Amino acid sequence: MNRWIEKQRHLIDFTASSLARRKGKSLGLLVVYTLLVFVLASVSLYTHALRNEATRVLAGTPEIVLQRLIAGRHDLVPPGYVEKIGRMRGVQKIEGRLWGYYYDSVLKANYTFMVPADRNIAEGEITVGPALERSRGLAAGNGISFRAYSGELHTFIVTGVLAHESELVSADLVLMSEADFRRFFAYPEGHYTDIALWVANPQEVRNVGRKLIDALPDSRPILREEVLRTYASVFDWREGMMLALLSAAILAFGIFAWEKAAGLSAEEKREIGILKAIGWETGDVIAMKFWEGFLVSLLAFLLGYVAAYVHVFHFEFALFAPVLQGWAVLYPSFALTPRIDGVQVATLFVFTVLPYTAATLVPIWRAATTDPDTVMRS
Amino acid sequence: MIFQPAIIALLLAAGLSLAMLAAASPFAVQLIRHWDIGSGSERQLRLERLTYLFSMMMALVCGLQILSTLLFVFNADRMAVMFVGAMCAVGTLNANAYGFPALYAQLALFFLAAVWLAINRLDNQARDYPLTRLKYALLLVYAPLAALVLYLQFKHFIHLEADVITSCCGSMFSEAADTVASELGTMAPRRAIALFYTALGAAVLLALWHWRGAGRRAWGGLAVGASSVAAFFAALIGIVAFVSLYIYEHPNHHCPFCILKPEYGYQGYLLYVPLFTAAAAGLAAGVLTPFARRPSLATLAPRASARLAGIAAAGFALFAAIASVMVLRSNLILIA
């Protein structure tokens, strides 16, 4: 056992020094390899972070949102609906919600005005999201005026700014009291934007949805799990598309690796010939080459992955953002929550290390089975 | 069909395994027909060189199976959100008839590849390579199995439709269902615990005894092989029937997959890594024993078998210890 470990140490020593002796070639391979990992990992980390963000946002939302439809269009929920639903088995809590969009002609941006259920805001005061804080230079205590759609000017005092960590949802939020909301939008008394229902048991959600349609035929229940599923498949699909396109790159990489390994330089061939002549066995050469592949792969994988991590989570995916327009302008500025997950790493591994290993297998074998007597015939 | 990177990766890995084994098959046939260790002919030298390539390939296939089995379960778990009623890997695997068979085929290929590597190692220690023909005959059997793995995975993935209503671990192991799985789930904890510790204890003792005896008794090796297989299944039954309950601290959550999730601190790996290592080693210890009848392996085979038995004993003991710690640390009270 000790001998075995000692031997592997020798082999690693030797392969590391021979990589160092062939700097140009090793660096070339390492750069291409790292680049491949970097590109794939960037795409993958980014889509995963987006998806996680979406899932996290959805996790805080109610299991069912009930909208009223008129002629197939979303309409206000008239008075009495919340009561009509009344007590339904499995429903923990029912709540009418008030929210709407406001177009700020100063900044040419849309805000979401909302009446929060979980906090009380006094009349005349608002709490704003980080985007507003930034773009309009607001801080607690400042006053701000919005011109309502009716033309009237309403002035509010900012009393708080929402936390930054999940800007995806809160960036453009403006929270206000119910009275202010109704006054600002001239929202009819007793009407709501939609109704939120919390259901404790996930198995019940579908039943509750069905019963809601029975009780209120003019309404549409939107289940959270459906939204979640749609999100997941949209994100996966996009990532899949990206990776499929990139598989061309992987293929090219495989060929490149093959070339690098098959096109052993005359010097390298001579070296392996010498090793075999002085008493190295085929298996020893294979083990030595295995360690070479291992070292290169490990280094490239780590470098590429770390670079991708920094790229996605600290530079906001800046390099590829223009290519992926559709996603990037969706949420102009929000820091993604860093997260690494096993499936993703394993998948990346299969996409990068596997082609390398497979492509180098035969060339390594060829080199390792050089006849030991070849050096005597040069 | 759901188009997902992990799925593509899995198909890629399975495809590569198959491609390697398929490409090796014609050479394996050549090897079986023309192998003649005593000859110094150039063909024989070429065949000997080929064996190095095949060993490399099998090692890669074995490694790939480990990686892709993990990825398969992982991915199934993550895809669970897409299916109504699915909460973890079980739901996804149940989404069509190919899920579980694909997993089983993968595990089978892993065990077979591991056994092949053990035979290969033993064969390489004897100066006349006595098992070469057998090894390459086995290789011919593995190619169709690799094809089966790819086929089942492909079928599984292509038939995955989002929104399919599936049954998950909750119902699979519940009393309502009438399957083997549900029977395991509803097995009385006392009986499951008894089975679990008896089988594992027997496997550990037999393997230890075989190891201490340097593998001299042939039937000892066979007993190690048989008891390892039994212990492997008993261990899986135990995980479903009671260990998982203690980990989840929930009297009805029987899932053998959820324990791999981050919510439960990846505790499943602590269990499965020693379990699978031990089972593969024990199985190989059994498979190697009959080879002691060949003259050149008379001392090598028992030694290799004993070594593997030692690994199996350590693995099973470690597994049992870890499972016991998990049970003892749990706040769940299953048996008053």
Next chain:
Amino acid sequence: MLELANIRKAFNQGRHNEYWALKGIDLAIPPARVSVLKGPSGSGKTTLLTILGCLARPTEGRVRLKGEDISGLPERFLTEIRRRSFGFIFQQFNLVRGLSAIDNIILPGYPTGTPRAQLLQRAEALLADMQLAHRRDAKVEWLSGGEQQRVAICRALINDPEILVADEPTANLDSRLSAEFLAILRRLAEAGRTVILTSHDPLVVESAVVDRVYSLRDGQLIDVRDVRRAAP
């Protein structure tokens, strides 16, 4: 020590350019002596040496090392025996460029799993013995021909083999260096090592250092002569 029985070796077997380089050789190499294989170019000296040194397997015939038949052994075991029992010195020295002298010397010790410290210690002793201690860390491509040869000898001796095999070892040396080299061989033979070399250099073949000369022609052994009978 080392016996060959009816050794035949074919190249490109079964093809139109099939060529039998050795056509039935029987010989026995005596221990602790210097033996030389001589013959015209193409007579099969190198081929015979690769078989004697377990670098290649004969197509037919038996090779026995200390009574043990090793001719049918697969490469894996042949290499093991070779590593233990043989040291090699080549015409072009065949040192690995870019590595220092000492790193070159310990290369054959890697597969044995001997700890590095131990290998280095042995290599330093060998270097000192060859008066090369001061060139320990020099890259081999900066060494002179004679120094390279001595490094190659050190490398051949690192695993402490009983048999030393050298193919045309003096082809790249001038006569002074050749004489020095032969003196070293003598010393090794007197210390109990068996030395086998090929050469068509009269300086070597007729040297007082040599104990036995094997003459080859067209893949056949035509003459064996004991030229010196000094006690080892």
